[in-house]
Amino acid sequence: MEQLPQCETLILEKHGPALMVTINRPEVRNAMSLQMVAELSTLFNEVEHDDSIRAVVIRGAGGHFCAGGDIKDMAGARGQQAGEGRDDPFYKLNRAFGQMIQQVNESAKVVIAITEGAVMGGGFGLACVSDVAIAGPTAKFGMPETSLGVIPAQIAPFVVERIGLTQARRLALLGLRIDAAEACALGIVHQVAGSEEQLNDMLNQALERVRLCAPNATAETKALLHRVGHEPMAGLLDDAAEKFAAAIRGAEGTEGTMAFMQKREPKWAGSES
Template structure:
C-alpha cells in the first residue's frame, strides 16, 4: 500500500492484509485528543481505497483501550472565544470526533476492536462502531458523561444502534460502568477473553475468517447492513437484488463459485485451509 500517514498518537503496523492501529497515549489512558481524532481519520481515509488492506484492528497501549475525551483539549476550547453553531470551539471539538467515528463506522474494511482496561466515553463509542469486538478480562465500559455534567452527544446514536434504546437509556442516564461479561451480554462486544493469550487467539481466528471472505463482497455486505432501517424495505431489497446480480457476474463471484465446485480455497483466501 501507499505510505501510511505520519502519526504521533498512533502506532501503525501492517501484517499481511491487516492494519494494526494502536492508540498510543498510555500516560493518559489513551484519552482521545483532537490530534488523535485527526490521525485516525487520516488513516481510515488512506486505507479506504487500498484494496490490499482488508481489516483494521484497533487497540490501546498500556492496558487501556481509550478513556474518553482529552480534558486538556476541552480546557483549551474553553479558553477560546465562543459563539453559536460552527463558530463554537466546543461544537467543533465534539463534531470532529463524531465525523471520525462515523467514518470508522462506515469503513468498507472489517474493523476489529480489542478492548481492555478503560473503554469510556469516546472509547466506548469507538468500540460500538467496530464489526467485531473482543474484550479482555480487565475491560470496563461506560458512558460517564452525565456524571460529568455533559452529554454523550456524538456516541449516543451509535450506542443505540449497537444495543438498542432500552439498554442505551440505562447506561447513559445512570452513567454506569460495566464489566466485560455484561458488555458481552448487551452486545457491545462479541467475545470475552480470560487472558492475553486468548485475546490473541480470538483475534487470530477473526482475521482468518476475514481472509476467507471476498473483500469486495464483504464491503458491499457491510454497506447493505448499514442501510437497514434507513430505507423502505421494498426499495432496499430491489437494490440488494441488483447488487447480488452484479456480485454473481463479478470476478469474485466467478472465482468463489468455481472454488466451491473444485473444493479448493478461493484465491483471496491465500494459503488458508
C-alpha cells in the same frame, strides 16, 4: 498503501491484509485528543482506497483501550473565545469526533476492536462502531458523561444502533460502568477473553475469517447492513437483488463458485491479498 502515514498518537503495523492500529497515549489512558481524532480520520480515509488492507484492528497501548475525551483539549476549548452555535470551539471539537466515528462506522473494511482496561466515552463509541469487538478480562465500559455534567452527544446514536434504545437509556442516563461480561451480554462486544493469550487467539481467528471472505462482497454486505431501517424494505431488497446478480456474475462470484466446486481456497485467501 505503499507507505504508512506518520502518526504521533498511533502506532501502525501492517500484517498481511490487516492494519494494526495501536492508540499510543498510555500516560493518559489513551484519551482521545483532537490530534488523535485527526490522525484516525486521515488514516481511515487512506485505508478506504487501499485494496491491500481488508481489516483494521484497533487496540490501545499500556493496558487501556481509550478513556474518553482529552481533558487538555477541553480546557483549551474553554480558553478560546466563545462563539455562537457552530462557531463555538466546543461544537467544533465534539463534531470533529463524531465525523471520525461515523467514518469508522461506514468504512468498507472490517473494523476489529480489541478492548482492554478503560473503554469510556469516546472509546466506548469507537468500540460500538466496530464490526467485531473482543474484550479482555480487564475491560470496563461506560458512558460517564452525565456524571460529569455533559452529554454523550456524538456517541449516543451509535450506542442506540448497537444495543437498542432500552439498554442505551440505562447506560447513558445513569452514567454506568460495566464489566466485559455484561458488555458481551448487551451486545457491545461479541467475545470475552479470559487471558491475553486467548484475546490474541480470538483476534487471529477473526482475521482468518476475514482472509477467507471476499473483500468486495464483504464491503457490499457491510454497506447493505447499514441501510436497513433507513429506507423502505421493498426498494432496499430490489437494489440488493441487483447487487447480488452483479456479484454472482462478477470476478469474486465466479472465483468463489469455482473454488467451492474444486474444493480449494479462493484466490483472495492467498498471502498475496
